[in-house]
């Protein structure tokens with residue numbers, strides 16, 4: 001089997017992966033870094049982020065204020081030491097990005113503009129019209145091209161981690177273009193594969209967000225933390241799930257029910273449209289359930305009204321919202337409200353790491369949406385995520401480089417070679433050879449519908465149990481799934497079935513973790529336990545892989561200066 | 570990156586009829602061909618001037634009166650106008666002028682330039698011939 | 701909602717089996733709000749799992765899903781089926797690029813061009829980020845912002861016959877990106893980039909077909925960038941001719 005060798009192997013070419021790569025070579029210019037990505041890096045889903053990235057850059061703002069907003073937003077489940085580290089690093093990372101060329105929108109004095117965002121008490125979200133993710137990703141990608149020591153493996157799909165005696169030594173990956181399984185060895189591996197929104201039927205996430213990295217780490221023995229914490233965003237286009245950014249509300253947009261009423265006054269009177277996402281999504285569902293939503297072909301919805309902002313503001317500040325509404329709905333947001341409903345958007349939970357991205361397994365790091373540091377706790381504030389990718393991506397890159405400097409390169413011998421051969425057999429001799437069975441796509445659809453139905457905004461014991469049972473069944477069914485495309489070259493169906501295999505592992509941890517959290521906190525809302533319970537549940541859930549269903553245990557939350565209090569807005 | 574076995578990629582060659590694929594390509598091709606007529610007309614005109622320069626103004630006039638030459642000049646004129654028009658249009662596309670929040674459209678440049686062309690032509694005729 | 705049926709004709713080319721490409725036809729039931737990408741996804745999920753194409757964001761921003769639709773390079777996620785009502789829709793891999801499989805084209809050539817123009821900020825001296833941002837006025841931003849919105853979908857290359865005739869031509873998107881950095885007030889790399897964009901296969905290959913800007917889904921207008929680069933180059937050359945020592 002062909003193999004390659006590098007100092008650090010980074011899985012993922014989104015914001016977190018690219019930032020980590022640059023940090024590693026800036027710390028140690030001789031460091032030989034590989035960036036392995038299943039799509040060309042600039043296609044990573046970071047590209048779709050719209051609203052902005054949070055950092056304290058103004059005189060009127062302070063680190064304490066950003067930290068407090070984030071912690072309160074998290075419903076006190078965030079680790080406060082991580083949050084403090086995050087808010088302090090955020091401005092430096094933002095200015096660094098600006099220095100690399102990110103075309104931020106500007107104030108008249110030439111400084112980076114900032115806008116209001118949900119749950120943030122002052123204007124601190126830096127933006128580039130409403131395409132921050134696109135500009136951030138292209139800036140990072142283009143900047144990464146300048147380092148000769150960053151080697152890219154574009155369109156290589158990582159299928160497993162190679163582990164020798166609890167130390168990670170590399171990955172196996174399919175080179176899409178040839179269809180061969182290849183080993184890429186590294187002293188350290190950083191997982192930066194983003195979220196897993198495609199587990200759900202209705203999501204803002206792109207096709208590639210299938211939780212691969214979560215499953216990679218989970219299978220290698222690293223726990224998944226706080227997986228029950230799934231963010232539902234309040235404003236998705238009802239048919240496609242395309243996101244209409246929170247910036248639309250940050251710029252002054254209103255949410256209206258069927259009676260034309262700004263219904264949020266009943267739920268978050270202090271913040272209205274700038275309330276946190278978990279509360280807003282539930283408020284919309286309450287309105288809809290009370291019959292005050294509009295009926296549409298894709299279920300009930302409410303309206304996001306921007307008409308009072310005027311054409312000029314919309315064109316200058318929200319051009320992408322305008323483009324999306326015009327293209328996909330045939331609506332001019334300056335003249336008509338946009339129909340929206342809540343849907344899956346982001347994973348607060350993920351691979352357990354410390355502040356430096358370290359997972360606890362020697363050599364293995366994780367950063368970005370895939371990781372759970374945790375600074376988002378039970379609910380992430382909008383615009384904290386991109387900054388998180390930069391801050392913790394850089395931290396993980398540096399930590400991995402430090403580690404790699406003092407380690408020997410793994411050699412392509414056993415047990416690693418043996419593991420790679422087993423992986424090759426699993427994929428090409430079993431999965432691809434199956435001649436009869438169920439189509440992978442139908443199993444995927446069932447998983448998505450199941451998660452949508454039973455692990456959504458409102459949760460309850462029996463439905464969670466049902467989800468656990470069905471996802472377990474689907475895992476068995478996938479063993480007999482068939483891939484119709486038998487070719488090696490660019491086999492997207494094979495990749496999709498490996499992704500589904502990843503997704504099912506990850507999906508299972510969500511209802512299991514949710515089932516045992518007998519309280520409501522942040523995005524996790526139990527209709528049978530509607531109150532927050534700090535006495536019993538101010539702790540992180542940790543899902544461990546076993547041969548059966550996941551085993552859930554708990555780890556403490558780090559509290560530094562902000563004592564948990566009731567969360568009212 | 571890998572050196573595993575590669576299957577052949579499909580390489581497609583541009584067909585010689587590519588410019589018929591859509592209207593824009595065809596218009597581009599016509600525009601390029603019009604330059605040929607402009608060049609021929611210039612050659613013809615240089616020849617005419619050389620007749621004049623060698624002294625016989627009558628030869629020059631007779632040359633110009635030749636119906637074939639008149640016909641060709643007419644065709645060349647039409648083509649030159651086409652070339653000019655597409656050029657003006659492109660000019661508008663390439664250097665749009667910003668007025669307030671909006672930018673000028675290429676057709677506005679086209680109209681403006683044609684008006685300018687007519688004015689300048691008449692000025693030239695007036696200066697050289699009528700005065 | 702009424703259900704219509706669309707006939708989709710897709711290029712198939714599987715290098716392990718086929719020596720030549722061929723068309724395969726599929727019938728896809730569709731609703732008014734479905735895009736061509738939805739039809740491809742329907743085919744892959746329900747009819748033929750081996751149909752191969754790229755996509756991810758389904759919102760016109762990741763740049764993966766370009767194809768020739770009825771002969772014109774377009775994003776499949778931004779082209780609506782109802783615009784082709786009653787016709788057979790032909791979907792082919794983007795023109796000019798070598799095909800890896802079905803609709804998937806080889807984009808390495810473009811990636812090399814991207815690197816070639818050095819798409820990063822070049823400074824004589826870096827200022828540490830701790831000192832805050834490089835100031836930039838809204839007008840300075842405006843000079844390049846349009847050219848920074850390229851999603852690398854390569855539709856413009858598929859539309860450019862010059863690129864089809866000469867693969868070495870730097871081409872629309874890469875030039876637009878070079879121009880984006882040349883015009884950025886924070887960048888000081890003009891002298892490095894000028895020779896690259898003005899070399900043999902650079903901007904002067906462009907003979908103003910203009911189709912790149914017609915097909916560009918993001919309003920980048922690469923043709924404009926190419927012409928502006930020509931103008932900049934020409935004025936620079938003129939200046940250095942007139943003022944061999946002083947002018948820049």
Ligand SMILES: Cc1cc2nc3c(=O)[nH]c(=O)nc-3n(C[C@H](O)[C@H](O)[C@H](O)COP(=O)(O)OP(=O)(O)OC[C@H]3O[C@@H](n4cnc5c(N)ncnc54)[C@H](O)[C@@H]3O)c2cc1C
Nearest residue numbers: 012013014015016038046051052158194368369383385386
């Ligand atoms: C529509 C939308 C809007 C958003 N808006 C905002 C916003 O305004 N502000 C904000 O802060 N956050 C926002 N977010 C959240 C934020 O964009 C994401 O959390 C963040 O971009 C995640 O970045 P990442 O680097 O972790 O992962 P991604 O950008 O998803 O990158 C993952 C990478 O991993 C690679 N990969 C995955 N699996 C494999 C595998 N098996 N093998 C090889 N490679 C693999 C992929 O190819 C990709 O390169 C938004 C999210 C969405 C979906």
Ligand code: SF4
Nearest residue numbers: 850851853854856916
């Ligand atoms: S310039 Fe336009 S068409 Fe060309 S790659 Fe960029 S976005 Fe696509």
Ligand code: FES
Nearest residue numbers: 758762763765777
């Ligand atoms: S799928 Fe991303 S641009 Fe079409």
